Amino acid sequence: MLFDKRNANTLPLTSTGNWSVEEDILTKEESPLNLRRSSIISGKEKALIHLKLKLSLLKILIRQYRNPLDWIKGLRFLIKLRRRFLGDHVLNKMAFVDGKYYMGLFTPGWNDQVYERFIASELKNFKENNTAAFRFNHVFLAITKKCALRCEHCYEWESLNKKETRTTAEIQATVQRLQDFGTAQLHFTGGEPMLKIDTLISLMQKATEETNFWMNTSGLKLTSINARRLKEAGLTGVFISLDHYQAEAHNSFRNYKDAFYWATEGAKNARNNGLVVAFSICMTKEFVNEENIRKYMDLAKDTGVHFVQFLEPKNVGHYKGKEVSLNDGQIKLLENTFLKMNFSNGYLDYPLITYHGYYQRKHGCYSSGKKGLYVDTDGDINPCTFCHRKSGNILDPDIEEKLEQMTTSGCPEF
Ligand code: SF4
Structure with a gap:
């Protein structure tokens, strides 16, 4: 693959940047945090947790509504809501990380303080209650244009490594604003957010605990020390981009010679320090076949990640104007893999799979200001990370109006 120098104006293009693998050495005092086990649970253990979870839903209903009839109707509402997404499929495993239980990447972990408010927000569609609802389930917030990689599919290609337009104070004000709106999950993206690790840490330290913070990263610099600091x-968890089970193929896709090292080592360091870990893969048409997916899932299991996120390629950013869509057979294969690995008993020790395309084709888009949003590197709001339609700046005084317009226009694809 030819090296594209188009966006090379601000970073040294030495392919490895200044970050060598030797950085990843711990001193005795910096050893991973001593946390509870982190694993995929199933069988009786999962059944017991599921029962406790259902009881906790009942407790939430009792706290939200006085009328016992509402408790029953509310529980039915929640069950219906779950069925709407999963159909009759029963998830027979969960990720257990640092004392919390996760069934999906975009739902707060059970037992987390954000969980009750998240459920109470959903219950407002059943009946009004006194909890301040989350306006957004998830917001992606890009905190830098800088990145050492040059990925084949980068959705931020047009702004990558251009001059930063936002100050740390503005990003801080953005986090504050999103928390004021009510945001259950805030995902820091870029560029590469790890290049701004001190900013990340300061943003989280200044924020209130009403939001779960996540980071979308290539894994660069995700040493054990840095994972521990985060x-x-x-930080609740990380999405680490890994697009192939073979090191050379991933490094070539990412145009960076240590990309595979950082993705896999970063995942282990994050896991060992109590973070939820997801590998995120861009499912290119060259990659999608049964053998590749199986080998990839084997690697994910052996690395010990909790989730794998399947992303379909979109013709935005570096893929703009290119024919990157999967064919129907490939989509079917991804859907079957998603259903088989999440809901059958043959893959209980494999990571859980999140596959947005599956739900978007069934239910439409939940982003576009409805439940989600993308705030880009200029602070402008967009329907999602793959749908770039700037609709005003998040710090504009009339942002409510602009959000409304964006939500009304909706997602052009789903
Ligand atoms: S996709 Fe992410 S890691 Fe790759 S070049 Fe773009 S910002 Fe960097």
């Missing part, structure tokens, strides 16, 4: 500052 965990201590309040």
Whole structure:
């Protein structure tokens, strides 16, 4: 693959940047945090937790409504809501990380303080209650244009490594604003957010605990020390981009010779320091076949990640104007893999799979200001990370109006 120098104006293009693998050495005092086990649970253990979870839903209903009839109707509403997404499929495993139980990447972990408010927000569609609802389930917030990688599919290609337009104070004000709106999950993206690790830590330290913070990263610089610092500052989990089970193929896709090292080592360091870990893969048409997916899932299991996120390629950013869509057979294969690995008993020790395309084709888009949003590197709001339609700046005084317009226009694809 030819090296594209188009966006090379601000970073040294040495392919490895300044970050060598030798950085990843711990001193005795910096060893991983001593946390509870982190694993995929199933069988009786999962059944018991599921029962406790259902009881906790009942407790939430009792706290939200006085009328016992509402408790029953509310529980039915929640069951219906779950069925709407999963159909009759029963998830027979969960990720257990640092004392919390996760069934999906975009739902707060059970037992987390954000969980009750998340459920109470959903219940407002059943009947009004006194909890301040989350306006957004998830917001992606890009905190830098800088990145050492040059990925084949980068959705931020047009702004990558251009001059930063936002100050740390503005990003801080953005986090504050999103928390004021009510945001259950805030995902820091870029560029590469790890290049701004001190900013990340300070943003989380200054924020309130009403939001779960996540980071979308290539894994660059995600040493054990840094994973520990992020965990201590309040990070819940990381999405680490890994697009192939073979090192050379991933490094070539990412145009960076240590990309595979950082993705896999970063995942282990994050896991060992109590973070929820997801591999995120861009399912290119060259990659999608049964053998590749199986080998990839084997690697994910052996690395010990909790989730794998399947992303379909979109013709935005570096893929703009290119024919990157999967064919129907490939989509079917991804859907079957998603259903088989999540809901059958043959893959209980494999990571859980999140596959947005599956739900979007069934239910439409939940982003576009409805439940989600993308705030880009200029602070402008967009329907999602793959749908770039700037609709005003998040710090504009009339942002409510602009959000409304964006939500009304909706997602052009789903
Ligand atoms: S996709 Fe992410 S890691 Fe790759 S070049 Fe773009 S910002 Fe960097």
